[in-house]
Structures are given as C-alpha cells and as structure tokens.
Amino acid sequence: MKISVHRSRRAAVAVALGSVLALTATACGDDGSGSGGDKGSDGSGKGKIVFWDNNGGVRTDIWKEVIADFEKQNPDIEVEYVGIASTEYQSKVDTAIQGGGLPDVGGVGAAMLAGFAAQNVLEPLDDRVGKSSLNGKLNEDMVKVLKASGGGDGTLYSVPTSANNGVLYYRTDLFKAAGLEAPTTWDKFFAAAEKLTDAGKNKFGYTIRGGKGSIAQALDAMYGQSGITSFWNGDKTTVNDPKNVAALEKYAALYKKVTPAADLNNDFTKMVAQWDSGTIGMLNHNLGSYQDHVKALGVEKFRGIPQPAGADGKRVQVSNPVDGLGLFKSSKNKDAAWKFIEFATSKAENSKFNESAGQVPANNDAAKDAWISKAEPTKLAAQALTDGSTTIVQLPYYLPDWNTISKSDNEPNFQKVLLGKTSAKDFLDTLADQLNKAQAEWKKQQKS
Template identity: 55%
Template structure:
C-alpha cells in the first residue's frame, strides 16, 4: 500500500506549522495591532536579547503586541522559503545580507528607502553597512534596516605576545609571530587554519586582506579571486600549515578551532567578533586575549571582506506595514542598538550607539569600529546575491581547499577553479537582470 512521500509529508507539516506561527497581524480581539516577528538566529544567547527588545518596544507602543518566534540559524533560510511558498510569512523578521538576495528575488520584502528617508534614523546609520545591505540585492534598494555588523577578527593571546615582545600590526608581524609562538613538541602553535566546514569565507578574508585587492568582481565582470596577488597571498597563508599550525587543522570546523584556541594551545585564531564571549569566558580578559582586524594591506589602508550584516526586514504580505516599520525602526534606534550589540559584542549600525562609552570600553570592538569607519578602509562585497555563491564556496570549494593544505592541489589551480564557477554565475546573473 502506497502513501505520501516522506519528503512531501514533511513539507506539508512544516507549511502548516508555519501558517500557525506566522498569522501576521491577526486580530486577537484585544484592540491591539498584533505583529509576528521571526528571530533568524534563535539561541540561548540571542533569544533573550530579542525578547527584551520586544518588551521595550511594547512598553513604548502599548497599542502593538509582538509575538516572538525563534528559528535556529541553520533552519532559517528553509523556513523563509517554505513560508513564501505557503503564503505564511511573518510581519517582520530578523534577516542578514547572507540570504537577503534570495528573499528579494522572491519579492518577499518591502523596500524601506522612502521610510528611512522620512525617519529620524536617516543619517544615523553607518554608510558602509547601508552600502553592504543595498549591494546584497539585484536592484540596490534597501530591504533591510541594518542593526548589527561583524568583521573578520584575529584573536590573539596577549600574554603570549607580551612574553615574546611580539606585535600584530602588519602582515609580516603576523607571520613572524606565528612562527615564534610555535613549540610543536609542547603542543603549542602560533596559528590555526580552519580547513573544515566554513573555511572559505575565512580564507578569503586572509587572502584579500594581504593582497590589497579591493573588489570581488572587476569592471569587466570577472572575479578577482584568482588575481596573481591573491594567489601569492594564499600560498603564503597555506605555508603555515603543519609548520605553525596543528596538522588536525585540515579537518577543523568552527567548534574544533575554538576548542583549540580556548584550550590554550594556539597563539592566534581567525574568526569574527561573534566569538568574543567564548574566548573571554575560557581565557579571561584583555590581559589574556584580545582581537584585532586583519592588518592593513601593503599599500596602506585595510581591505576587509564583508561579513553578513544583521538587520530587520518588513515583509510585503504583512497586514500592518506601518506597525512593522515602527518595530524595525525601534530595533535600529540608538538605545536598542546599544543593547543588542553590547550583548553580542558586534558593531552597532547606529552611529550614535557606535560612539557610546560602552564601545570604547571594549578594545576589540573599538578597534573594529575605528577600522570600519576609516575612509581608507575598503570593503570587498561578497556576492551574496548570486544563487550559486553558497554552493561554490562551501560544497564545491571546501574539499578543494583541503587538497591545497595537503599539497596535492596548487593554490593557483584551486583559485582558478573557483573563479571559473563564479564567473559563470555572474554572467548568468547579469543576463537574467539585463546587465
């Protein structure tokens, strides 16, 4: 006897569940406007932050009630896709530039340019973050009100650096420190390379930061991934493997990498601001660990590879657009921006919040804010708008990068293969969008 295919049954059940949780703007009979908000990164750390935001918003807007729905980050893209297909989107939700292109391609979000132009927030949000948000979509409009930004960070053992009188001001300083901090016989290494899941974004940060190449696609539409300067930078980075890093790095994902660093066997670890809580809890305060952006490029000025910008989007299908905007506006306001980012250790998109005393009291964050605000800093915008980008840089590229580390694939051949796929994806994208 045959029955429904398990995959189809799961999709039906999921769609039904989403329909129950979305219910954007349903009338509850209490005289209030009801909004449904989806948190795209529900976790023991982030959920309480959003819950306080909602409590504060409701206190300031007693005629609006916000229902919180938490979704783990690993599931959120699928949840949004399913909700679009079943017409079960929330009124408002946390989104990031990493999947903004997908949402806007499906016409799920309302543009916010005009609303921001008439808002007290106009002129109070970081210009670089607004550029990154607009650059993540096909039409260059603002579909996400930025709240929080991140940046690639070199976390380093300040006590180790002090003991050996080392610096981390230049790329030469970095490579010198990686070697001088290594004592393999005593299981101590100067650096750890992420060779497992999630390796490519971190590799790109180190490569572009060293090479000084400041754009991902050139004027002709070709990717710069395999620019000779990037090839040389990757060769230098890979040369550290097994000399100044553990051999196990070839398989290390985020969890294993952090376990090594927080366990006290690594001098420098590359990640972003989001791991600050773990490091401080395991190793202590600034006398043991601090973070800095990647060093300036050889020609001067920092070259930073874009990290996803978190913000709030208003969904077009919501019944209460004005109330949903009011919540997004509140979330990106100075007070809530300080609450959110001081809790996560990330960069406030609100410039008033970024200038608040709590930022200067955090040396790692203060450095990141300063570098991102520096006019000489150039940000390489990763093409999140390309549907193929995730597959190319994860499913396809990660196993190849492991071969580079192991010496069975030259760095140039690796970057050439990635470049071919990205150039094809970019050409198709331009063709679809009349470019």
Template identity: 40%
Template sequence: MGLRGRLAGLAAVAAALAMIGGCAGPGSGGSQPAPKAATADWGKAEGTIDFWDTNANPRLTAKWQELIASFEKENPKIKVNYVGLPNSSYLQKVQNALATGEIPDVLLIGNDIGSLIAQKAVVPLDDAFGEAKLPDRIDKDMVENERGNSADRKLYKAPLTALSDVIWYRKDWLTQAGLKEPKSYDDFFADARALTNASANRFGFAFRGGPGSMPPMIAMTYGMSGVGQFFTDKGQATLDAKDNVKAFKRYISLYGTVSAPADISNDYPKIVAAFDGGSAWAMHHNLGSYQDHITALGADKVVGVQPFPDKDGVVTATSPAISGLSIMAGSEKKAAAWKFVEYMSTTGNSDWAETVGQVPALAKAQKDQWVQQSQPLKAVVQTAANPKTQYVRLPTYLPDWGSILKTEMEPDFQAVLQKTMTPEDFLSKYATRFEKALAEYKAHGGK
C-alpha cells in the first residue's frame, strides 16, 4: 500500500535520530457546478471565507482558532469564519448544505471524500497544488492515496495528516494489578477480563456501540482475522469471510462482558470520557485522541499499540486514513479559500499535526522532534517498517462508503449487540451491500 513507503521512511528517520541522540454518503444531488481544475477564474485572494471543521471538540477548536488568527495576520485581506461540527453528525449537515446551497468554502474531510467527488461538490486542486510548488513538499504517498479516491485520478483534497487506528490501554492499571503488557489478542482479552470489576465501575474496555462504531469494528475484525483484502481481485467482499465472522464474534464479545451495558450508545466523547476518566482500561480509536489521553492522564500512563501479530508474526492493519482540506465547487472565493488550504498544508501543518497527534503531510514536519518523541507514532512507523505487516485498503473511493457505515451499518450493529440480528446475517448483508456499491462505482467509470 502506498502509505507504507511513507511510514517506513519515518521509521528510518526515527532510527537515525535514535542512533544520534539516543512515530460519507452519496447524494443523488448533482446540483453543484462541474469542478474546474484551473485557478485562473478563482478570483482574488480576499474577502471572508467559511471553514467547516468536521471533527470539532473544545481542544481542537481552540487550536483552529489560534491557527486562523495567525493566518489572518499573514493574510490581512482574508477573514476566516470558523464553524465547528461534531464528527458524529457532520455528514448530514454537509448534505443539507449541498441541497440548500448554503455551503462553506473550505471543508475538513476524511474518508467521506468519495461522496463529495461523486456529487461534483469539490474542485480539483491539481493546478493550485502545482502553482504553489507543493508536489515536492507534501508527502507523495499521501497525495497518491488521495488520487486513488477519484476515478479521474485528480486531487480533490489537500492532505494535512495521516491517522492510524490504535488500541489504547492504561499501563498504570497493568502495573497495579501485576500484569504484563499484552503482546497478542489473547493477552489483550485476558487482561481486559482480569481488570474488569463492574461493582467498582472499572471495566476492561470502553466499547463503541453508538455513532462512529464501524471503523473500530472493521479494524479490530480484520486485525484479528488476518484477512488482508477488503475486496478480492474478483470484486468479492471479504467482510463475511469465515475468519472475519469468527473475529467479529470475538470483538462483539467485549460488549457487556468487559464493558458497561450503557456502552451500546457510546460515541467518541463517551469512550474517551470512560478511558481518560478512569472507568475503562482500554479503548480503540486512532491517533487523533492521543493528546486527550496525555492531557488527562500523562504520557507515562498511556500506551498506544498497533494490531497485535498472529502466531506467525503477521500484522494486519487497516491503511491510515488521510485528513485534509477540500474547496467546495460552489465557493465564490476559491482563491482566498486556497490561500487558507495552502497555509495549513505548509506553515500551520506541523503545529496542527502535533495537536491532533497524527503524522503530518508536510515532509519537513515529519522530521520534527515531537514526531520522534511520540510513543504511538513510533508504534505506527515500526509497524509500517515490519516486512510482515499487511495493510487492508478500505474502499473510501466508493461514493456510498460513508453512508453505508453511518446510516446503514450502525443501526444494524446495535441490533447485533441487542441479539436481534445474528453476526452472520450482519456480515453477509453488508458484504453484499459493498459488492453492489463497487459494481455501481465501476459501472460509472471507477477503477
């Protein structure tokens, strides 16, 4: 996978430093104007632009406002109107905005980019990227990954950061209980059981059963099963493969046994509150929650690890997601919007990446000291450098990807947890659903 080369490069940097001194739903829409790649008609870089942050929380909002103030100081003719949206509900707000025409100029977007591309809701950034001489400065594998999300191979999102899925656990809990740190999934499940004491409101795992529950489910399922492809070469979905069914059952067995019954409605803030607040030993999220953990607990008490290896040493991880900025096709201030995107891709990139605890897209920033001092980032780059690591490329290029996960799978997942739908039926249903989405994508020119 493309990102592997970039992360392996980071691993080499980390090793060198160590030697010297000792890591979205498709709309039927179509109402937006066709994207234009050229920047000649983007107008003047001035005026007020609206920026929608689709992963807002108090800490990240404060950083955005700080970076926006710095940007405005350097670009006095441009003002940025910040709007923060919670990640669990932003997609519907974006779709409503597209329907009404009340759109932002710049949008923070992750794996839901395929839907916006299909709706022609965002513009290609290739010309602007080249004019700003960014191809030689921005991580080439991240850019290549984003080109893979569009059938025309154009760049519709300027990468800011890459974030890998991470299993987080409390090291201090293990020390207090006299337990060793887990080296396998068997160890992990055993520790979760040993550390659960429901009467004391202490649980082994903060289970995400509510909004946003599908990414951890997919990562944990494939991580335990060892299945290395989401689609076979013949376009068959592997979600309901025998080994995935077994792994999925093991994953959902965490709910209600080593997790609180109320976890069925857990979203991101709730699992973080449980973990950082002292009622859960472990949780599954991504690099994005690292700063929350160290702020609440201290870096010495928190460990972030990649998927555990199987008995043969093979690690199966989902490929890192790329978070970045897109410019909406309906924006009337594209030149000003691009200046903000360019600033965040360069001047503001390291500061932003450190705040969210993710790998920066700016190649120079990947060598910054904070990257090398981050234990979870080191775990990521070591996993990437491991010749036995395989990455499952998630089909984020599918226009239906985001809506299938959020609006279709989440309600059925709760039905599985409530035992009104069988694990087999759930996986079979969505294997078929993804195969249909892939066939439709290819029928419309996707590769």
C-alpha cells in the first residue's frame, strides 16, 4: 500500500541578500523582520517578560525554580511562565508568528531552529553572548550544532541549555528474574523483548513509541541495527537503504507482539508513565526521563545504558537535538529577556536545571559538577560519545522542513506501518522522497 503524502507547510521562499543567506517568511511582513514586521526594541531592561517553555509539564517545576531565583536577583523584572507541551510547541509558535503574540523568550531546540530562523523571527545572539558572562563558558560542540541548525548562515539564534542522548532503560529486577544479560547488543535486545513478554499476564518486553515523536526513535532503531553511518549519500538520503528497510521491518514487528497495544498512540509522557508503573522490560527514550524513573522505581530496579551495539561492537546512534533558549525579535524588552537567558544558562542555574532534567549541561563549569558522575545514564552517555565506540548519524536539523517532515507529515504514516496497513519500504520511500526534495530546495537557496 502506498502512503498518501501530506505536503509540509513550507516556510516562505528564501532569498539571498549579497553573500549572506537571509531567509524570510512572506507572511511576516515586507521588511522581513518577522511577526508582522515588528522588530521590537531593547526596552528598559526592567518590567515584565514572557517565557514559553517548550517542554511544559515535564520541566515546569524546575523552570519555576529558575524563575524564582532570577526574580529574587532581579526584583525589577517579572517573568511570566507559559508551559507548552513539546508536541504542541512548534504549532503554537507558528500560529503566533502568523497572528502575533510571540513571547520574549522561548525554548528553541535544534530540531525546530531552522524553521523559526527561516521566518526571521529570532534575534541573532552572537554579539550578546560575546559581551556577556557566558563568553567562553558554553560547550563549543553544542554551540556548533545550534549554529549549523539555524539554516546555513552560521548565526547563533539560540543559547544552548543542554544536550540529550538516546538511552535504553531496562528493568534490572525483571532481567535478573529471567536470567537475562543486559541488552547491550541488538541481538540481546530482541531476545530479551521476547522472553520477558507474557501478554496474558500483561507483561511485555518492550514499549514502542507509536504516537507523537515516534520518527526520531524509529530512525535511531533503524540506523542502530543497519550500521549505516551517514544520513546522506551525496544528495540522496540513506533512510530507504535496503538495510534500513530491513531494520525498520524488524523494529515495527515488535508492536503488539512484545509491546502493549496502547503503544500505537503513546507519546513519550504516556510511554514513560506506562513503563514506570508497569512490568515492561525495556524502554527507549533519552536522558530526560531519568529522574522520572528514579522517583517511580528507585535506583535498584533499573539501569539506563547507551543504545545497543551491533554484533561487531560498534554503536550507531542518530543525533539527539541540543536544546536552547531563543530571543524573539518582536520582544519589546530584549535587554530584560537577555538577562533571563544569561542567568538561566549560568553555572549554578544550568547545573540545577540539568540535574533535574538528567541532561548534559551546556555551561562548561556546570558540566564539572559532582552530580553528573552520580547519574549513571548521563555518565555512560558521555563516555559512549568519547570512547570511540559510537558513531553519530547527524540528522538534517538545518532543513527548514525537517521538523514538519519528521513529525506531522509522517507520524500518522508510521502508525500505518505498525498496524500492517503499509510496508516499511513504502513508508521509507515516501520519507526519502520528501527529504531529497527538501535537501535540493535548501541547496538551491544556498546558491541563489
């Protein structure tokens, strides 16, 4: 069965100004300043600012702590917190771009950065960082990821807060009872998923992500099994390489065989809650849910390890996006908004935030704090990325259409694969066609 292609919502036509690639959205005003042509202003550095959290509900409590610290140190600035679920954030910002009402500060991670930058609604931050206490304190690799994700002009549009990494969480108590070794390879992973399943007793070996956010996890499983180490072969994507097709077939076949049927619609919050409260053997997520598992299970009943390796001992993972904070051009109080960004990414606050989130701090001084060595998944993830055992397949966050293609365009199509209504090959061929066209369009824009 062929998949009907839902065309992505393209950001408007990009044009080059001199030697600099300046991407603008036609809906944002003739002057290209974004958000209806409103360039905003620096303001007085006092008063009220609005902050949109791109992971509301999950990170609400820790952000409120950071805000309380900030307001105590800056009593003349009030921060209004608005928590927005990660699955709804892009559409919320897109709506505000078209109709007005953007915040002063918002979470802007690598995966959505190109789309926002293409609409010219983000303030360039290189100069502000260079003149601030953050100069020389931010992780260079994270900064490079965000610069590369901004559409190709090398500008920093988001200050990094943290880096994530894929993690395979497994129930050590269930593995021990079943006499299973840790799922450090894909062969051990699939064997454990089957052995731990007893559907009649509501016991399952794995929980698969079938709802929002499913594509990145599926890509991780594909490239991890196939061992393909690059997302592109020339200007053509490798997603529909026969090895990836075979890998996706094996991964999708887990659904309802060794997973709950509810997984079809589960986003990460439902998936994590299901794993924490049930008797499911394994869960693929990232460092961000570590503290949730600690609260639910304690540290004795589970471990979080790097993704499984191949039979040759080599591990291949897709890149996990760096998260950050962006300053919107339409802000009428940019100086106060910048003070908040600078404060939130300072050593103490960045460490506090990432200890709660279980992620790797962007502030180099915060990354030296003792809690990191005590959080095993974070420690093991850092080791895996530096010991030569892991190759990272870089996802094309720089494509303005990436977030739309990898989410709204194809999440419903992936559910059809899980249900057996379409083949893994047809799904990946459709995805490849969209990606190849987006890559060709992006390259054309660079040359124009």
